[in-house]
Amino acid sequence: MKIVQGDEIPLERGLEHRGGTFHFRRLLEGEAGRIDNFQLSYGQIEGDFYSPRHRHNFEQIRFQLEGDLDYSRNGKLTQGMVGYFPEGVAYGPQKPTADDTAITLVLQCGGASGSGYLSRNEVKAGMRELSGLGNFEGGVFRRNKDVAGKRNVEGYQAIWEHVNQRPMVFPRPRYGHPIFMDPAVYDWVPVDGASGVAEKRAGTFTERRTRIGILRLDPGAAHRVDGRAIYFVVSGAGTVDGQPFRPLTTVFAEWGETATFSATDRAEILHLGLPDLRALAGAASDALTAVAAE
Numbered sequence: 001m002k003i004v005q006g007d008e009i010p011l012e013r014g015l016e017h018r019g020g021t022f023h024f025r026r027l028l029e030g031e032a033g034r035i036d037n038f039q040l041s042y043g044q045i046e047g048d049f050y051s052p053r054h055r056h057n058f059e060q061i062r063f064q065l066e067g068d069l070d071y072s073r074n075g076k077l078t079q080g081m082v083g084y085f086p087e088g089v090a091y092g093p094q095k096p097t098a099d100d101t102a103i104t105l106v107l108q109c110g111g112a113s114g115s116g117y118l119s120r121n122e123v124k125a126g127m128r129e130l131s132g133l134g135n136f137e138g139g140v141f142r143r144n145k146d147v148a149g150k151r152n153v154e155g156y157q158a159i160w161e162h163v164n165q166r167p168m169v170f171p172r173p174r175y176g177h178p179i180f181m182d183p184a185v186y187d188w189v190p191v192d193g194a195s196g197v198a199e200k201r202a203g204t205f206t207e208r209r210t211r212i213g214i215l216r217l218d219p220g221a222a223h224r225v226d227g228r229a230i231y232f233v234v235s236g237a238g239t240v241d242g243q244p245f246r247p248l249t250t251v252f253a254e255w256g257e258t259a260t261f262s263a264t265d266r267a268e269i270l271h272l273g274l275p276d277l278r279a280l281a282g283a284a285s286d287a288l289t290a291v292a293a294e
Helices: 120-130 155-164 278-293
Strands: 002-005 022-029 038-045 059-066 082-085 102-109 134-137 140-143 152-154 179-181 197-205 210-217 222-226 229-240 243-245 249-253 258-273
Touching: 002 022, 022 249, 059 210, 082 197, 082 210, 120 134, 120 155, 140 155, 152 155, 179 197, 210 222, 210 229, 222 229, 222 249, 243 249, 249 258
Parallel strands: none
Antiparallel strands: 002 249, 022 038, 038 102, 059 082, 059 102, 082 179, 134 140, 140 152, 197 210, 210 258, 222 258, 229 243, 229 249, 229 258
């Protein structure tokens, strides 16, 4: 289990391959190279940021903490809304309101296809290596004329293909478009057997059961949570397994791990249940073993 105080993590520059101004706090990371790798970040986007319409071979969940983000034909995420962005589904272009700052909690993780997820360090290393072969402009990697390969490629795709040394094959979409949810419209439903605890279940996605919800703890209430999941404190105060929690406190529980939140002030906690890819990881391991044995 990991407990991270998000307000103690400094902002750093990121997404240089997109263009514009983006800073983030790296709250949690999984293990590079695994198909269930993930990253949770607190992103701060300025008005000059722009990301073209694109798609990924991993899935994302975005929770809008401040400001608005406009995804063009897909709609807007306004403060308090949450969006599920399936793998293989195009979205955007993405931009904040002009002269505004948007703050978004973003989970990126390997999805049901088993395509995995590149860590941010892998992305930065790939971008550095590609910088001698072309340039990143407006979210697109543009190869130099004397370099073999497709001339213009979406920035992340170009990095992924460079790191993996093979073309990216996008998963067949399980959904037709991103799904935007407004938890303000949902009712609080009491949690059975947990006095003073209620929840809003926003949704469960794909056969690997990625889950999104919000927990509410009244003052004096306690609630035990388990993994494989992330819990992000939106508001309130108290303790979690003896450590203080406050806004931006983030907890990651692995399979078989638990943590207990005890609230001193009314608390709202975002619950992000990571997809269950254990069967896919086992199949990949068996395949590698079979190849090695030949």
